[in-house]
Amino acid sequence: xxxxxxxxxxxxxxxxxxxxxxxxxxxxxxxxxxxxxxxxxxxxxxxxxxxxxxxxxxxxxxxxxxxxxxxxxxxxxxxxxxxxxxxxxxxxxxxxxxxxxxxxxxxxxxxxxxxxxxxxxxxxxxxxxxxxxxxxxxxxxxxxxxxxxxxxxxxxxxxxxxxxxxxxxxxxxxxxxxxxxxxxxxxxxx
Numbered sequence: 058x059x060x061x062x063x064x065x066x067x068x069x070x071x072x073x074x075x076x077x078x079x080x081x082x083x084x085x086x087x088x089x090x091x092x093x094x095x096x097x098x099x100x101x102x103x104x105x106x107x108x109x110x111x112x113x114x115x116x117x118x119x120x121x122x123x124x125x126x127x128x129x130x131x132x133x134x135x136x137x138x139x140x141x142x143x144x145x146x147x148x149x150x151x152x153x154x155x156x157x158x159x160x161x162x163x164x165x166x167x168x169x170x171x172x173x174x175x176x177x178x179x180x181x182x183x184x185x186x187x188x189x190x191x192x193x194x195x196x197x198x199x200x201x202x203x204x205x206x207x208x209x210x211x212x213x214x215x216x217x218x219x220x221x222x223x224x225x226x227x228x229x230x231x232x233x234x235x236x237x238x239x240x241x242x243x244x245x246x247x
Contacts, residue, residue, distance in 0.1 A: 075217065086115050088240040089119070089215060094213075101129070103175060104173045109161055117179075132164075133154075142200040173204070178234060184222055187234040189214050214238070220239075
């Protein structure tokens with residue numbers, strides 16, 4: 058297991074690489090749908106929680122809009138407290154968002170709170186086992202643990218292929234994803 062400073066150094070390098078990939082591959086988010094696994098495709102009226110892309114994250118909105126056309130309900134995450142799971146509020150592409158924690162736009166407090174059955178997860182780096190490195194605050198790990206404790210949920214990481222690393226070091230509280238989808242392909246947890 059890596060020490061905290063080693064994992065932080067790996068995270069910083071991966072964030073710099075992701076920003077470079079975003080600048081070079083601005084349309085990569087549009088290619089995600091072609092690689093999204095059929096087994097994870099949402100049913101009619103399923104709740105799909107995506108994210109608002111920041112800091113070079115691959116853009117999930119084209120994929121989310123595809124799900125909306127197939128009658129899924131969409132939601133975006135909201136940070137409620139530092140050590141709490143994320144809350145998911147209903148979102149439509151025409152909605153006006155407001156500033157949330159960490160400078161990320163979120164749906165307003167009057168939007169309904171939804172519980173997703175499909176969670177699209179941003180990441181900093183991933184491996185072919187569908188382990189991920191995030192920003193280090195544990196929001197998605199806590200959220201996945203809470204969601205899985207209350208019912209079935211499929212977690213799909215979205216990334217640029219260039220974010221793949223040989224092996225992500227597992228932390229004590231890290232929760233693996235079911236899939237990782239990139240502009241070039243799909244990985245399934247084994």
